[in-house]
Amino acid sequence: MLAMPEPKAEILARREEIVAALVARLGAGNVIAEPLRLKPYETDGFTAYRRVPLAVVLPETTAQVAAALKYCHENGIRVVPRAAGTSLSGGALPLEDAVVIGVARMNAILEVDYADRLARVQAGVTNIAITRAVEGDGFFYAPDPSSQLACMIAGNVAMNSGGAHCLKYGVTANNLLGVTMVTVEGDILTLGGDHLDAAGFDWLGLITGSEGQLGIVTEVTVRILRAAEGARAMLVGFGATDVAGQAVADIIASGIIPVALEFMDRPCIHACEAFAHAGYPLDAEALLIIEVEGSTEEQDALLARLQAICARHAPSTMRVAATAEESLAIWKGRKGAFGAVGRISPDYLCMDGTIPPGRLPEAMRGIGALSEQYGLQVANVFHAGDGNLHPLIMYDANDPASFDRAEALGADILRLCVALGGCLTGEHGVGIEKRDLMSAQFGPVDLDQQKRIKTAFDPGWILNPHKVFPLVDA
Amino acid sequence: MPELTSPAVDAPTSEATLAALVAAAHAAGTPLAVWGNRTKAAFGRPVQAAGAVSARALTGITLYSPAELVVSARAGTPVADIEEALAEKGQHLVAEPPDLSAICGPEDGMADGKPTIGGAVACNLSGPRRIALGAMRDQVLGIRAVNGMGEVITSGGRVLKNVTGLDLCKLLSGSRGTLAVLTEVTLKVLPAPEATATLVLRGLGAEAAVSALSAGLGSPFGVTGAAFLPDGAALLGPGGSATLLRIEEFADFIPYRTDSLSALLASHGRADRLDTAASLPLWRAVRDAVPLAPSTGEGVWRLSVRPSAGARALAALGEAGLRGFLDWGGGLVWAAGPGTEASQRAVMAAAGAAAGVFWTMRAPGPLRAALPVVPDEVPALAALSRRVKAAFDPKGILGPGRVFAGL
Ligand SMILES: Cc1cc2nc3c(=O)[nH]c(=O)nc-3n(C[C@H](O)[C@H](O)[C@H](O)COP(=O)(O)OP(=O)(O)OC[C@H]3O[C@@H](n4cnc5c(N)ncnc54)[C@H](O)[C@@H]3O)c2cc1C
Numbered sequence: 001m002l003a004m005p006e007p008k009a010e011i012l013a014r015r016e017e018i019v020a021a022l023v024a025r026l027g028a029g030n031v032i033a034e035p036l037r038l039k040p041y042e043t044d045g046f047t048a049y050r051r052v053p054l055a056v057v058l059p060e061t062t063a064q065v066a067a068a069l070k071y072c073h074e075n076g077i078r079v080v081p082r083a084a085g086t087s088l089s090g091g092a093l094p095l096e097d098a099v100v101i102g103v104a105r106m107n108a109i110l111e112v113d114y115a116d117r118l119a120r121v122q123a124g125v126t127n128i129a130i131t132r133a134v135e136g137d138g139f140f141y142a143p144d145p146s147s148q149l150a151c152m153i154a155g156n157v158a159m160n161s162g163g164a165h166c167l168k169y170g171v172t173a174n175n176l177l178g179v180t181m182v183t184v185e186g187d188i189l190t191l192g193g194d195h196l197d198a199a200g201f202d203w204l205g206l207i208t209g210s211e212g213q214l215g216i217v218t219e220v221t222v223r224i225l226r227a228a229e230g231a232r233a234m235l236v237g238f239g240a241t242d243v244a245g246q247a248v249a250d251i252i253a254s255g256i257i258p259v260a261l262e263f264m265d266r267p268c269i270h271a272c273e274a275f276a277h278a279g280y281p282l283d284a285e286a287l288l289i290i291e292v293e294g295s296t297e298e299q300d301a302l303l304a305r306l307q308a309i310c311a312r313h314a315p316s317t318m319r320v321a322a323t324a325e326e327s328l329a330i331w332k333g334r335k336g337a338f339g340a341v342g343r344i345s346p347d348y349l350c351m352d353g354t355i356p357p358g359r360l361p362e363a364m365r366g367i368g369a370l371s372e373q374y375g376l377q378v379a380n381v382f383h384a385g386d387g388n389l390h391p392l393i394m395y396d397a398n399d400p401a402s403f404d405r406a407e408a409l410g411a412d413i414l415r416l417c418v419a420l421g422g423c424l425t426g427e428h429g430v431g432i433e434k435r436d437l438m439s440a441q442f443g444p445v446d447l448d449q450q451k452r453i454k455t456a457f458d459p460g461w462i463l464n465p466h467k468v469f470p471l472v473d474a
Numbered sequence: 475m476p477e478l479t480s481p482a483v484d485a486p487t488s489e490a491t492l493a494a495l496v497a498a499a500h501a502a503g504t505p506l507a508v509w510g511n512r513t514k515a516a517f518g519r520p521v522q523a524a525g526a527v528s529a530r531a532l533t534g535i536t537l538y539s540p541a542e543l544v545v546s547a548r549a550g551t552p553v554a555d556i557e558e559a560l561a562e563k564g565q566h567l568v569a570e571p572p573d574l575s576a577i578c579g580p581e582d583g584m585a586d587g588k589p590t591i592g593g594a595v596a597c598n599l600s601g602p603r604r605i606a607l608g609a610m611r612d613q614v615l616g617i618r619a620v621n622g623m624g625e626v627i628t629s630g631g632r633v634l635k636n637v638t639g640l641d642l643c644k645l646l647s648g649s650r651g652t653l654a655v656l657t658e659v660t661l662k663v664l665p666a667p668e669a670t671a672t673l674v675l676r677g678l679g680a681e682a683a684v685s686a687l688s689a690g691l692g693s694p695f696g697v698t699g700a701a702f703l704p705d706g707a708a709l710l711g712p713g714g715s716a717t718l719l720r721i722e723e724f725a726d727f728i729p730y731r732t733d734s735l736s737a738l739l740a741s742h743g744r745a746d747r748l749d750t751a752a753s754l755p756l757w758r759a760v761r762d763a764v765p766l767a768p769s770t771g772e773g774v775w776r777l778s779v780r781p782s783a784g785a786r787a788l789a790a791l792g793e794a795g796l797r798g799f800l801d802w803g804g805g806l807v808w809a810a811g812p813g814t815e816a817s818q819r820a821v822m823a824a825a826g827a828a829a830g831v832f833w834t835m836r837a838p839g840p841l842r843a844a845l846p847v848v849p850d851e852v853p854a855l856a857a858l859s860r861r862v863k864a865a866f867d868p869k870g871i872l873g874p875g876r877v878f879a880g881l
Pocket residue numbers: 044045080081082083084085086087088090091092103123144145146147150151152153154155156157158159160161162163164211212213215216217218338427428464
């Protein structure tokens with residue numbers, strides 16, 4: 001178990017006064033303080049850790065966010081920003097002495113402009129809602145985390161979230177134009193805007209992925225894109241991981257950048273097939289799902305080239321979707337991967353390291369050895385084109401020793417990713433989960449530099465404390 | 475005080491030496507100008523500094539893994555050298571950074587060499603592909619740099635997806651050496667297209683042109699360049715204005731893409747087609763702002779606005795005696811004209827009216843010292859700029875005043 005900070009007794013003692021002050025600023029309807037109603041906010045997608053917060057506020061306007069934040073700043077009260085609470089790294093985990101400021105009620109789409117290809121939305125709009133608002137006109141918002149039905153754009157900005165299609169379309173940071181952000185002092189800032197690029201410092205770039213450490217985002221302007229004419233997938237099974245890795249390298253070297261290039265290992269193939277009956281080959285050690293876009297003829301041409309490349313690596317299976325329905329069938333298993341693993345083992349940790357794609361065979365061997373050493377099963381899904389690995393570590397939550405082993409195994413996997421030239425997290429963020437591993441990736445000079453930036457925004461370190469940076473530093 | 479000429483510049487050949495120089499300047503409190511090859515010396519305010527450091531002697535590609543779409547190079551490596559190495563493997567730099575030597579080189583003479591990759595990142599300069607595939611800063615995967623205390627800092631790495639810690643890669647991109655001196659950058663690269671085609675619509679007004687560009691960019695046909703030249707004669711011969719849309723694809727996909735796009739644009743005008751051989755120099759000219767051809771004493775500005783505001787901004791600048799053209803689907807306004815306060819103020823007003831931003835790319839030194847070269851920040855943001863600057867460079871020795879007066 002990760003160590004958590006002691007709540008500040010003097011803040012806990014002032015609970016009633018704090019709640020009253022928040023009610024005075026935001027109205028009783030926007031403040032939650034009853035224990036039963038606080039309970040749903042005690043955790044996020046990283047459910048092993050739970051802390052019931054002191055209070056939750058759900059502002060309806062940027063001005064209310066500013067009022068709440070300014071009050072907390074002036075009173076030294078810790079604040080945990082929250083969107084949908086799907087973080088897998090404990091990014092939205094509350095603390096007993098913290099006020100959660102949630103943006104879920106700020107969920108309006110404010111503007112859609114097809115000529116300028118942008119949408120301006122409030123921070124509590126879900127990721128999918130943006131695409132739903134524009135898909136009737138052939139447009140979409142590109143970053144598509146698997147949690148997109150639930151997760152909100154504020155969380156996506158805070159985590160710089162990715163998705164299955166980011167090899168072609170980039171992650172959140174590459175698809176933003178501007179945000180409205182409230183500072184701890186309660187100042188309302190516009191960072192970026194409706195235009196491309198920053199004239200002074202790239203505040204938008206710094207804020208994106210800053211995990212709620214620098215301010216609270218209340219409005220976001222995203223770029224929307226015209227969808228391709230169509231897309232189709234193919235599925236290829238290989239007898240060995242190394243071979244699949246070589247096929248991926250050959251695809252990229254051929255000049256084709258598929259919109260998606262997903263890898264699954266044997267345990268994951270089996271779990272998904274048992275769950276989704278997608279027709280995955282159970283004899284394969286590695287499976288690739290490759291998706292291309294364009295007109296029907298272009299899809300045909302690209303898929304034929306990809307087939308020729310894969311054929312050179314003696315695949316055990318190769319299936320090309322002839323229709324959109326067949327594509328969906330190929331994706332069905334992958335999209336349900338987390339749920340499928342959840343059926344074999346009710347409890348699992350989803351890791352998120354990145355490696356240089358060329359080191360895939362070593363990573364797979366290393367993870368296999370660690371899995372044996374710790375006596376826990378691991379299933380791997382992997383965004384193969386960009387090197388983002390998602391090892392799913394299965395454990396038994398009723399057995400504390402099993403959870404401790406799972407956490408230790410996860411940490412070793414992430415250290416392995418760093419040792420192979422990669423990083424701790426490709427898209428889920430550091431949160432509490434990886435904060436103590438930060439020193440595996442960054443030296444003290446680097447961490448100090450980042451901490452000085454944090455201090456420049458949040459001198460009292462009240463915003464989302466005890467996350468991102470190693471606990472000893474907080 | 476004029477910008478420093480090249481002989482006074484310290485250009486160490488190792489990062490450690492560069493760090494030691496900065497550490498010594500930090501200890502002594504001596505301001506330093508920060509350079510690469512000075513091809514963008516006039517881009518920004520004149521720096522008041524007794525010394526200067528340059529990354530221009532830190533050269534060489536340190537990693538290139540085509541199958542992983544990643545290249546690393548020391549900051550002083552010429553962009554052209556990297557492009558050449560990538561071309562050998564059929565790849566390219568996504569943001570097509572411009573060569574602006576002819577526009578913002580030093581007032582006091584020649585630049586010290588060709589544009590460096592460190593300079594391209596430090597200025598976050600991107601070419602026409604910016605509208606479709608992102609800015610220079612979007613391709614920066616990792617950096618090494620020396621902060622204002624002489625410490626070597628790193629951020630990011632060599633992988634395409636990385637959200638570990640605060641993203642200093644983006645913060646340092648575009649900070650023009652005022653937070654830290656870049657010593658090495660790692661960039662995402664992509665396969666270069668097999669073929670390039672351009673659709674050219676002649677004779678449209680600016681508003682009509684931007685509508686056509688928007689239609690193209692809002693189509694599923696993969697437009698990767700969208701520009702409007704009010705006078706197309708110099709690059710394309712007589713025929714009035716030129717509205718340009720670029721497709722970059724596999725050669726066998728080009729006919730379908732250009733046919734579909736022409737059909738889509740039929741209501742905007744008849745489109746002529748240019749093949750790869752004609753398209754490449756044309757887009758290089760757009761990239762490097764060749765159509766501006768500024769004469770001595772003239773200023774050059776860039777404005778970034780919402781695309782639909784581009785035509786209006788261009789018209790407002792025209793009324794103030796400036797000429798220009800549009801890129802990025804109308805969102806990037808390039809302007810040139812008399813290097814006077816009146817021109818500068820017209821640019822500031824046009825950017826303000828469009829709720830956009832501007833960059834003074836070149837203007838006489840006294841003008842750049844007297845008036846903002848980028849929009850002023852609101853007080854709360856200016857305070858953050860000061861605090862973040864101090865977080866990197868507590869004594870304010872790196873490129874003081876380069877972007878904002880007093881910072
Ligand atoms: C099943 C499942 C699948 C997932 N798949 C993916 C995936 O494919 N790709 C991916 O990248 N992630 C994925 N995730 C992780 C998660 O969904 C993302 O990190 C998401 O962006 C979090 O959004 P949220 O709205 O739930 O934010 P929350 O979990 O509420 O918060 C996330 C972080 O943002 C901060 N924050 C929230 N609101 C604000 C605000 N207004 N201002 C400043 N900071 C704020 C929080 O403090 C926290 O640190 C998945 C999660 C699950 C459960």
